[in-house]
Amino acid sequence: MQICDHAAEHTATCDLAKRNLPAPSEIEALAGVFKSISEPARLKILFALRQGELCVLHIVEAVGGTQSAVSHQLRILKAAGIVKARREGQNILYSLSDAHVVAVLELACTHLNCKF
Amino acid sequence: MQICDHAAEHTATCDLAKRNLPAPSEIEALAGVFKSISEPARLKILFALRQGELCVLHIVEAVGGTQSAVSHQLRILKAAGIVKARREGQNILYSLSDAHVVAVLELACTHLNCKF
DNA sequence: GTAATATATGAACAAGTATTCATATATTGA
DNA sequence: TCAATATATGAATACTTGTTCATATATTAC
Numbered sequence: 001m002q003i004c005d006h007a008a009e010h011t012a013t014c015d016l017a018k019r020n021l022p023a024p025s026e027i028e029a030l031a032g033v034f035k036s037i038s039e040p041a042r043l044k045i046l047f048a049l050r051q052g053e054l055c056v057l058h059i060v061e062a063v064g065g066t067q068s069a070v071s072h073q074l075r076i077l078k079a080a081g082i083v084k085a086r087r088e089g090q091n092i093l094y095s096l097s098d099a100h101v102v103a104v105l106e107l108a109c110t111h112l113n114c115k116f
Numbered sequence: 117m118q119i120c121d122h123a124a125e126h127t128a129t130c131d132l133a134k135r136n137l138p139a140p141s142e143i144e145a146l147a148g149v150f151k152s153i154s155e156p157a158r159l160k161i162l163f164a165l166r167q168g169e170l171c172v173l174h175i176v177e178a179v180g181g182t183q184s185a186v187s188h189q190l191r192i193l194k195a196a197g198i199v200k201a202r203r204e205g206q207n208i209l210y211s212l213s214d215a216h217v218v219a220v221l222e223l224a225c226t227h228l229n230c231k232f
Numbered sequence: 233g234t235a236a237t238a239t240a241t242g243a244a245c246a247a248g249t250a251t252t253c254a255t256a257t258a259t260t261g262a
Numbered sequence: 263t264c265a266a267t268a269t270a271t272g273a274a275t276a277c278t279t280g281t282t283c284a285t286a287t288a289t290t291a292c
Contacts (some may be wrong), residue, residue, distance in 0.1 A: 004171040004207045004268075017164035017178040026230045027156045027163075033224055034154035039280075040140075040147045047143075048133035055120040056239060062133040069281055071240055081227070090238050090289050091120045100227040104220055108149055111197070111216040114142045120238075155250075172269060185251055187270055192250095206259050206268050 036080035055091040152196035171207040
């Protein structure tokens with residue numbers, strides 16, 4: 001199949017790409033992770049939680065918006081495995097799931113020349 | 117302002133969070149980057165380009181879909197600074213912008229226990 | 233049990249986005 | 263210049279997603 005002028009090299013790369021594409025379920029999972037951190041409101045929450053564990057209303061105070069909206073956003077982040085929650089009395093305390101989250105944020109900031 | 121029981125500690129974290137939130141423009145830019153890599157079709161393209169430079173029709177062959185759809189997706193990735201393009205004769209060859217892209221994918225795969 | 237506080241959630245609407253189809257542009261070779 | 267190939271793009275539609283509003287659940291103190 002003659003697709004472009006770069007026969008040998010590109011065909012080899014293309015075959016390699018086809019063989020090494022992650023499974024559809026893995027692609028979906030990865031997309032889900034990135035989607036969950038691709039909304040400004042949710043990113044703000046992550047930057048807030050980077051400073052430490054917070055309850056919902058303190059997150060609201062830190063990032064703005066309504067309690068309901070923040071709660072919906074937290075649910076999405078939790079479902080994606082980005083944040084975790086634990087109850088303590090009346091409050092539910094949220095924190096980042098693991099160090100990967102901060103690492104990804106830092107990489108992206110570096111990519112964009114933002115301070116971190 | 118008495119928001120929750122964790123007065124001292126959470127208030128301190130919250131104040132820190134408010135002081136260190138990135139500027140709105142930075143948040144928007146970060147969200148844009150993540151949004152651009154949060155669609156399965158675009159993620160597949162990135163995994164393909166991870167193997168090396170490819171022309172559009174080879175990308176189409178590697179990841180599936182129509183030429184038009186892939187071209188639209190490439191435009192989004194390019195606008196977000198995730199991929200770059202150069203013309204060579206009739207073809208336009210796409211490749212990943214920089215090493216950060218692969219690094220982010222790898223971190224996310226690690227996070228999900230996918231092989232990379 | 234009742235009131236107060238903290239958090240979550242369902243439904244509806246609004247906003248954003250992906251894909252398709254048709255077509256446009258650009259490059260090459262005759 | 264014309265035909266062929268590779269890539270891009272505008273408009274329309276369908277899909278997805280975020281936010282709001284009202285209300286539900288859970289915990290604590292009385």
